[in-house]
Amino acid sequence: MAEQKKLVAEITSMDEDFAQWYTDVCTKAELIAYSKIKGFMVIKPAGYAIWEAIQQHLDARFKATGVQNVYMPLLMPESLLKKEGELVNGFAPEVAWVTQGGSEPLTERYCIRPTSETVFSDFYSEDVHSYRELPRLYNQWCSVVRWEKETRPFLRSREFLWQEGHTIHATKEEGEERTQQMLNVYADFLSEDMAIPTIKGRKTDKEKFAGAEATYTVEALMHDGRALQSATSHFFGQKFAEAYDITFTDKDNTLKYAWQTSWGLSTRAIGAMIMVHGDNRGLVIPPRIAPIQLCIIPIQQRKEGVLDKAYELKEILKGFRVKVDDTDKSPGFKFAEQEMRGIPLRLEIGPRDIENGECVVVRRDTGEKITCSLDGIDATIGSLLEQIQKDMLEKARRHLEEHTYTAASKEEFEKLFAEKSGFVKAMWCGELACEEKIKEDYGVTSRCMPFAQEQIAGTCVCCGKPAKKMVYWGRSY
C-alpha cells in the first residue's frame, strides 16, 4: 500500500487547489507532456486514445446526418482571410504567420488556420453552381493554431485538435435547422457518450463568434462550479456568401447567395471530462469513451493458474475493451495506476477467488467493491458498465442542478456570486452595457440565453429596466 500511497500523494487535492489538481491529473494520468513551445502540447497515448474514442463516436453521429469528411489546406493567404471584416478582427490578433517558404521569403504572408470559414468559403465559391448540389455538409478533423496568451492543457492551448463542420444551404430555414441539429448532436454526444449534461442556448451578441449571425452553445458545469463552453454551432446567414461570392442558380433560375453554418468541438471536451468526472484519485472516464473499460489485475500472479485465469477472463470478456496488467508491479501499485488513469472497472482475481469461482470487481466512479461469480461474468461486466455510464451522468446532472441558482434581484445576484460557485439564472434587459457592467463588477459572463426560458422576474438584475431574456451567468474557463 506504500507504493499506492506514493502515486496518489503526487496529486494535489481538488479542494486545496483545483487548478493544480487539474494539471496534476493531465500529467500524472499521462494524458499530455509539455513541448518546447508554450501552448503546444504533446498528447500522449492515454490522452490520444480518448480523442480517438471521441472522434469515433462523434464522427458516426455526424455521418448519420449526412455529413462527409474532407481536408482543407493548413495555410491561407492574408488577402483571403481579410475578405470578411468581422472574422479578421476577431482572429487577426491571434494567428500565426508564415513569411518564408524554403529559402525564399513569401510575397504574401500566409496564416495557419485558426478556423476555416474562409478556406471553405473560397472552395464553395468555386465548387457550387446549382441548387441541385446543395446542401453541402462537409467536416474536417484537424489542428488549429491560435496565439493565446494564457495557456492550459486542453482548455486553452495555442494548438489544439478539433473538428469543424462547414455547410451551405439553399434556404435560410435549412441553414438554421442544420445549426440547431448539430447543436443537438453535440448535446446528445456529450450526455450519452461523455456523461456530461449541458445547458443548450444562444450566445449574446457580445459572446458570439466573430462574423456569425447567431451562435448556439452547449455549456457544461465543472466540478469547481465554473462553466465550460463545450461546443458551438454558428449560423452565418449570407454574410460569408456575400464576402466570398458563394452563389448558386436556384430552381427559379435566379442567382442567389448560399446560407452557411459552422460547428465545432475540440480537445477541450477532454478537459471537460476531467473536470466533471475526476476526483482526488485521478481521472474517471465514462465507459463508452474509455479506451480501456476493464483492467484485470491478477493477485499473487506467480501462483500457478492465476495468470492463465486472467487471460482466460480477457478472452471471455472480449466484447469489452479489456487489459490484463501482468507487469511485475505490486497489486497496490496497479490499483492506484488504474484509478489514476480512470479505467471504469477493475477485476481482481487471485488463487482463492479462482477456488471459489468468483472475483472482486471494483467500480472506479464509486469505489464500490462487488464480489461476482465467474459464471456469467460477461453479463455482469456489461451491466456494470451500463450502470456506471448512467450513474456518472446522473451524478453530473445532480451537480449541475445543485449548483444552478436563481436571482430575481440585483441583491440576490450579488449575494449568490459572492457566496456560491455555479450558474446563476437571472433576467437581462438585452443591453451590452449591462453585460459589460456585470462582467466588471462580478467577473462573470453571460454563458447563454437558454432555449428553456423562465420568467424569473420582470426587470434586468443590473439596470432594473424591463427584462428581455433569462440568461445563465457564470465564471468560465
Place this chain on the structure above:
Amino acid sequence: MAEQKKLVAEITSMDEDFAQWYTDVCTKAELIAYSKIKGFMVIKPAGYAIWEAIQQHLDARFKATGVQNVYMPLLMPESLLKKEGELVNGFAPEVAWVTQGGSEPLTERYCIRPTSETVFSDFYSEDVHSYRELPRLYNQWCSVVRWEKETRPFLRSREFLWQEGHTIHATKEEGEERTQQMLNVYADFLSEDMAIPTIKGRKTDKEKFAGAEATYTVEALMHDGRALQSATSHFFGQKFAEAYDITFTDKDNTLKYAWQTSWGLSTRAIGAMIMVHGDNRGLVIPPRIAPIQLCIIPIQQRKEGVLDKAYELKEILKGFRVKVDDTDKSPGFKFAEQEMRGIPLRLEIGPRDIENGECVVVRRDTGEKITCSLDGIDATIGSLLEQIQKDMLEKARRHLEEHTYTAASKEEFEKLFAEKSGFVKAMWCGELACEEKIKEDYGVTSRCMPFAQEQIAGTCVCCGKPAKKMVYWGRSY
C-alpha cells in the same frame, strides 16, 4: 449514351498524355480541388474517404504490432531542428517558417513540421529513463509541409497527409527488427489491401533519408512504367539519441543511448492507386479500400417496384458498402459516374430483371457483365468482390513482371532505357560516382537494392569494375 460519352470524353487518354490523364482523374473523379496556394490541395469527400479507408486498415495493422497513437506539436523551434546536422541540411531548404504569433514578432522562428524526428527525439529525451519503459512505439497521423518547387496532386504537394511512426529501443537488434517489421507491414498492406505489388529493398546512401543509417523502401511500378516510392522505413542507429540526448538506464545499470526508427506512408499511396489501377474510364479502386463497393443503379426507376427493389437489395447487401443511385440522372450517366469514381461493382436492376428474379452485375476492373440470380445475391457479391481484389493484384503483378528487365552490360542497360519503360535490374559497383553518372546519362535513379539479390553479372553496368549489388533502376515520380 450521349451523356455518358460526354463525361468520359473529359478525360485525356492514358496513352496520349499520361500526366494529363492523371490530373484529369484526380479532378473528374472529384478526389481533389486546387486551393489559392500552390501545392496546397483540398481533398474532397471522394478522396478523403479513400484516405479514411487507408487509415483504418493501416492503423489496425500498426496497433496489432503494439504501436500507440499520439499527437506532437505542429511547430518546432529552429534551434531544435538544428541539433542534428544531416536532417537540417536535408530539410531546411524546404520548410515553411513562422515568424509572427498574433501581433508580436517571435524571438525565434518556428518551422512547420516537415517530419517529426526532432520533436519526437526531444520528447523521448525527457520522457524515457529506464529500459523498463522501452520500446516506445509511437505513431501520429497528421499533415506535414515541405516547400516543393514542382507540385502534383497526391504525388508531390507542399502539404500532405501521412502517418509517421517513431520508435526507440534498448538494443540495436530490436531497432533493426522494427525497421524491417514496419516495411513488411507496408508491403502487406499495399499488396493485400491496395492490390499494389512492390519491390522491397534498401536505398543506396545517395537516396536514403537525411540522417538515417539505413532507409528501406517499397517501390511500386505505375502504369506508365515509372516507379513510385510508396512507403519508407528508416533505421537511425543512435544518431538522434546522441544529438538529442535520449538516454536510458539499462539492466546493467549503465546509461545508454537509445536506438531509433521512423517509418511513414502518405497520401501518395492514393496517387499510386490511381496510376496502378486506373484506366481510360477513370479510377479503379480495390474493393477492400473502396469507400463504396457496390453501386445499385435502378433502370426505369419510375416504374412501380423498381426503387423498392433497389432499396431492398441494399438492405440484403448491408454487409457491404452499398449505395443506391436514385438521383434523376439517366442510367447511362450513372454508369459513367460509377466508372469514373472507380466503384468496384455496379448492379443494374430494372422491371424485366425483377420479373426474371435476376440482375446484371458489372465489374469495374474488367467491364465484364454478369447476369446473377437474386437468390443468393449476397454470396455472389461477396465472392465477386474477393475475386476483383485478387485479380487486380494479379494484373498489377503481371504488369510489374512484364516491365522489369535485366541488363547484364552497359549496352543492354542503355538500350533498355532507350526503348522500354519500367524497372531495369542491373549490377552496381557501389560507388556514388556511377550512380550520379547513370542519373545524368539516362535520367534514371537507383530505386532500391532489393532484398532478393540476383547475380546478373560480375561487373558494374556503368564503370565495369567488380559489382557489389544488384539494383533496381528506374524513372521515378
